[in-house]
Amino acid sequence: MIRISIDLMGGDHGPNVIVPGVARALERHPDIRFTLFGLEAECRPILEKFPALRQASTFVPCEVAVSMDDKPSQALRRGRNRSSMWRAIDAVKTDDADVCVSAGNTGALMAMSKFCLRTMANIDRPAIAAIWPTLRGESIVLDVGATIGADAQQLIDFTVMGAAMARALFETDKPTVGLLNIGVEEVKGQEEIKVAGRLIREAAMPSFDYYGFVEGDDIGKGTVDVVVTEGFAGNIALKTAEGTARQIAGYLRAAMSRTLMARIGYFFARSAFDLLREKMDPGKVNGGVFLGLNGIVIKSHGGADVDGFAAAVDVGYDMVRNGLKSKIEHDLVLYHTRRSALAAPDDGGTSN
Known part of the structure; x- marks a missing residue:
């Protein structure tokens, strides 16, 4: 049995989308038991429409819902111990749930998750890992906005965590990993990226293959299973890809509405165009994962529909x-052990 806590009040549509999404995920995974957190007056009437979900869940009424435009500091002050978001995260801390899923305010969710769960040993900063559509299927890109900037050690931590996520999500024994850079040559890029690449290569981790540096166009190609960068560049890449997907969709709609024959063609091919738009948009491949915390938190896209939120629950299920x-x-212990061994002075075999 896998236990999942759900913030019912998050996202653009709140329980109207999230409750049906959770019910749909339950149909796919009947071994899930849910703990649902939300405002009783808004959630109870919707839950009544899903008897199977009521049987497989416990509803916990909360006093506060974090809004999508709350600042992280405001959300912490107002919602600590009282909001549906906090209590869903806290269920993971108290071992009443294996994973938390929320479509709520990203900044507030990260702030509360860090405050409540804390980071793992040897991890300075958590990261948000996004599942990215590619020509080869899917890849993982991190960090896409948890924190701005990263030194060499933090990039290495992201690499180790991203590779572990790829093993859990894609069920591959040895994923390929690349560091995002302005060129593939070893002499290019900022010093922290070059240092991180050298140290990763020297560690020769058995749990992943280090490919080397990758460029922006390699993300969509699916050149590697995991692309590692710091949060500023990662978030720009994510928003650029989302915007490009909407731009191309706009071009297609404009082209398909110019003539009667084009409109007729679009009518028959609409489902294919919708699928193309969703495939191109990383924001629609739902279920960003907060990595580096003492517990698993999944961030669903705020605008997710029923299927989208169910997909985020699927990601949480697979991660557990x-x-x-x-x-x-x-992998973190293994990396630090290997680095310590490499850094140890060579005594020429004379020590006892």
Whole structure:
């Protein structure tokens, strides 16, 4: 049995979308037991429409809902111990849930998650990992906006955590990992990226293959399973891809409405165009994962529909089922052990 806590009040549509989304995820995974947190007056009437979900869940009424435009500091002051978001996260801390899923305010969710769960040992900063559509299927890109800037060690931490997530999500034994850079040559890029690349290559981790540097166009190509960068560049890449997807969709709609024949063609091909738009938009591949915390938190897209939120629950389910947290902890220990061995002075074999 996998236990998932849900913030019912998050996202653009709140329980009207999230409750049906949770019910749909339950249809796919009947071994889930949910703890649902929300405002009783808004959530109870909707829950009544889903008897199977009521049987498989516990509803916990809360006093506060964090709004999508709350600043993280405001959300912490107003919602600590009282909001549906905080209590869903806290359920993971108290071991009443294995994973938390929320479509709420990203800044507030990260602030509350860091405050409540704390970061893992040897991790300075958590990261948000996005699942990215590519020509080869899907890749993982991190960090896409948890924090701005990163030194070499933090990039290495992101690499180890992203590779562990790829093993849990894609069920591959040895994913490929690349550092996002302005060129593939070893001499290019900022010093922290070059140092991180050298140290990762020297560590020769058995849990992933280090590909080297990758460029922006490699993300969409699917050149590697995991693309690592700091939050500023990662968030710009994410928003650029989302905007490009909407731009191309706009071009298609304009082109398809110019003539009667084009409109007729669009009518018959509309589902294919909708699928193309969703495939191109990383924001629609739902379920960003907060990595580096003492617990698993999944961030659903705020504008997700029923299927989108169900997909975010699926990601949380897979992360628990495939042991994401233990994989990260194991790989972090292994990396630091290898680095310590490489850094140890060579005594020429004379020590006893």
